[in-house]
Amino acid sequence: MNLYEYQGKALFRKFGVPTPEGYVVFKPEEIKEVNRDVVIKAQVLTGGRGKSGGVKFASNVEEARKKAEEILAMEIKGHKVHAVLVEEKLKIEKEYYLSILIDRSTRAPLIMASPDGGVEIESVPDDRIFKFSVNPEIGVQPFVGRILSKKMGFTGDLAKQFTAILINLYRMFREMDAELVEINPLVLSEGKLIAADSKVVIDSDSLYRHKDLEENAEEKTPLELEANKAGYAFVELDGNIGVIANGAGLTMATLDTLLLYGLKPRNFLDLGGTDSVDITKNAFTYVLKAKPEAILVNIFGGVTKCDTVAQGIIAAKDEFKIDMPIVVRLSGIHEEEGRKMLADAGIHAFADMRHAIEKLKNVMEGGQ
Amino acid sequence: MSVIIDKDTRIIVQGITGHQGSFHSGEMIKFGAKVVAGVTPGKGGQKVHDVPVYDTVEEAMVHEPEATMITVPARFVRDAAFEAMYSGIRVVYILTEKVPLHDALDIVSYARSHGHIVIGPNGPGITVPGQTKMGIMPNHIFKKGTVAVASRSGTLTYEIVNALTQSEYGESVVIGLGGDRITGLNFVDVLELFEKDPDTEAIVLVGEIGGTAEEEAAEYIKKNVSKPVVAYIAGRSAPPGKRMGHAGAIITRGRGTAESKIKAFNEADVPVAEFPWEIPQALKKVYK
Numbered sequence: 001m002n003l004y005e006y007q008g009k010a011l012f013r014k015f016g017v018p019t020p021e022g023y024v025v026f027k028p029e030e031i032k033e034v035n036r037d038v039v040i041k042a043q044v045l046t047g048g049r050g051k052s053g054g055v056k057f058a059s060n061v062e063e064a065r066k067k068a069e070e071i072l073a074m075e076i077k078g079h080k081v082h083a084v085l086v087e088e089k090l091k092i093e094k095e096y097y098l099s100i101l102i103d104r105s106t107r108a109p110l111i112m113a114s115p116d117g118g119v120e121i122e123s124v125p126d127d128r129i130f131k132f133s134v135n136p137e138i139g140v141q142p143f144v145g146r147i148l149s150k151k152m153g154f155t156g157d158l159a160k161q162f163t164a165i166l167i168n169l170y171r172m173f174r175e176m177d178a179e180l181v182e183i184n185p186l187v188l189s190e191g192k193l194i195a196a197d198s199k200v201v202i203d204s205d206s207l208y209r210h211k212d213l214e215e216n217a218e219e220k221t222p223l224e225l226e227a228n229k230a231g232y233a234f235v236e237l238d239g240n241i242g243v244i245a246n247g248a249g250l251t252m253a254t255l256d257t258l259l260l261y262g263l264k265p266r267n268f269l270d271l272g273g274t275d276s277v278d279i280t281k282n283a284f285t286y287v288l289k290a291k292p293e294a295i296l297v298n299i300f301g302g303v304t305k306c307d308t309v310a311q312g313i314i315a316a317k318d319e320f321k322i323d324m325p326i327v328v329r330l331s332g333i334h335e336e337e338g339r340k341m342l343a344d345a346g347i348h349a350f351a352d353m354r355h356a357i358e359k360l361k362n363v364m365e366g367g368q
Numbered sequence: 369m370s371v372i373i374d375k376d377t378r379i380i381v382q383g384i385t386g387h388q389g390s391f392h393s394g395e396m397i398k399f400g401a402k403v404v405a406g407v408t409p410g411k412g413g414q415k416v417h418d419v420p421v422y423d424t425v426e427e428a429m430v431h432e433p434e435a436t437m438i439t440v441p442a443r444f445v446r447d448a449a450f451e452a453m454y455s456g457i458r459v460v461y462i463l464t465e466k467v468p469l470h471d472a473l474d475i476v477s478y479a480r481s482h483g484h485i486v487i488g489p490n491g492p493g494i495t496v497p498g499q500t501k502m503g504i505m506p507n508h509i510f511k512k513g514t515v516a517v518a519s520r521s522g523t524l525t526y527e528i529v530n531a532l533t534q535s536e537y538g539e540s541v542v543i544g545l546g547g548d549r550i551t552g553l554n555f556v557d558v559l560e561l562f563e564k565d566p567d568t569e570a571i572v573l574v575g576e577i578g579g580t581a582e583e584e585a586a587e588y589i590k591k592n593v594s595k596p597v598v599a600y601i602a603g604r605s606a607p608p609g610k611r612m613g614h615a616g617a618i619i620t621r622g623r624g625t626a627e628s629k630i631k632a633f634n635e636a637d638v639p640v641a642e643f644p645w646e647i648p649q650a651l652k653k654v655y656k
Contacts, residue, residue: 104579136477177470206468233613248613249521252602259605270613302506302526
């Protein structure tokens with residue numbers, strides 16, 4: 001789950017990572033007092049808001065409310081702005097970069113630091129990014145701060161500040177179950193290192209340990225959220241073939257195969273390892289809401305009972321009055337019974353994926 | 369010893385009294401696996417498929433198990449895995465999905481520095497046809513043979529194993545690495561085992577979008593693998609930034625695309641099948 005900047009910064013403060021003074025508002029009139037130069041920043045879960053006009057400056061209450069009102073009316077890259085962060089404007093002497101993420105290939109946390117902050121890290125040359133792979137059994141000890149400070153050019157008090165930030169950020173990364181904590185830029189302002197922005201991603205599978213975090217709508221469509229809540233892995237795509245399959249890998253392979261056959265999938269839906277009539281039937285609800293022109297069901301049931309899956313498909317066809325073509329691939333336990341039940345209900349059923357997709361192609365091209 | 373486990377490996381099941389644990393223990397026993405004990409706290413003294421159940425792994429150690437299958441709910445996986453490793457169990461297979469990322473990180477890094485092998489989380493396990501099985505792969509799809517399969521997914525693995533079995537090939541070992549971001553075994557780890565395994569003559573890798581495990585495998589193959597390798601990659605059609613079911617199947621910041629993986633395999637002279645059912649034909653090109 002991605003956190004908004006203001007949520008990330010609240011965590012920074014809780015864990016002892018310095019941030020500018022500021023507060024979040026959802027309405028312009030919530031801005032009470034402005035007695036110095038402030039920056040007003042759109043709170044959206046996407047990058048590039050500065051270029052889109054989502055960051056403005058003000059020096060008194062009236063001006064701040066006016067700018068906040070403008071930003072709150074904006075939509076940035078399809079994201080409606082619901083909140084703005086009102087913060088003291090920092091005198092910026094230099095911008096750095098600091099992040100911690102999970103490195104999948106080493107299976108360890110990776111610290112990345114660069115003296116070239118304030119730009120996307122992808123655009124920074126490799127020799128300007130200093131990396132440190134953390135052994136989780138050792139954690140981040142002060143020596144890690146000394147090593148990186150030296151490379152970053154921090155000495156004396158700045159090296160001490162940087163080391164403290166690094167240790168605290170790592171503690172937050174671990175205790176908050178983060179996938180990513182990123183400070184870009186980490187600014188030097190009047191002798192202090194301050195986190196001027198935050199990007200924090202919390203592992204969704206550990207949210208049960210962080211009940212105090214309010215849940216954010218991620219970059220998901222309303223239909224995706226609805227289907228996910230019902231327990232289906234679901235992604236909307238832009239084609240016209242509704243897809244229901246079992247297992248993430250097989251579902252992806254089904255979409256790929258459709259494309260290679262010149263057919264365009266409307267969605268990804270992984271039924272999971274189920275042989276429940278209701279779970280199968282209800283999956284159709286979300287596929288139908290995506291308004292496809294035909295539906296492909298691809299089930300390789302290892303231990304899944306195919307007659308149960310067939311019952312679910314037939315129940316969906318009857319209950320939701322589906323009159324578009326449905327093509328089913330069904331293999332596993334009781335597969336013959338399952339396919340016979342489907343055939344009796346007027347649904348095309350096949351034992352293997354290839355023939356099912358060839359049939360679907362034929363149907364879409366106007367065949368029977 | 370074949371790869372990781374063989375017909376003599378004594379296995380316990382943590383969570384054996386649950387729905388998954390009980391059903392799959394039964395299937396494993398039918399396949400020939402030596403399931404010697406089960407562990408469920410509070411259920412000690414019961415029996416499941418005639419297998420004695422204990423409250424703790426420590427008590428189950430009287431059966432000298434070398435491997436465990438963990439089927440407990442996600443929030444208890446960390447505890448169960450450390451209990452097993454602390455008791456001295458060498459191979460820890462985690463079936464459970466949605467294990468918190470940092471729990472997987474702790475389990476896997478402890479295992480790697482203390483000589484344990486972790487399979488999973490969120491994978492179908494390991495099957496050695498004709499010998500043993502630890503996990504949830506369907507018994508009827510296997511045929512003893514000479515092709516080793518490693519995969520990041522479940523059902524897609526069955527699809528491909530089934531295609532192999534229906535062709536002239538069979539399998540020496542099939543390992544599901546797991547669909548999560550952090551897994552105990554990556555492709556490179558199993559390639560090393562397959563290269564050394566006398567029962568394996570050819571290798572099938574089933575990858576998917578997300579991460580760089582396939583690219584690393586391709587590099588490794590160029591330098592270290594003499595046996596023929598073919599591959600399949602799922603997710604050519606996946607849009608960036610969307611999690612395709614598996615926690616690990618996501619293209620982030622332009623990295624982890626199917627194109628990049630296919631290109632890496634092609635550069636390592638590893639044929640990549642376009643369709644899952646074409647794996648046997650792809651094998652024919654490089655094997656026999």
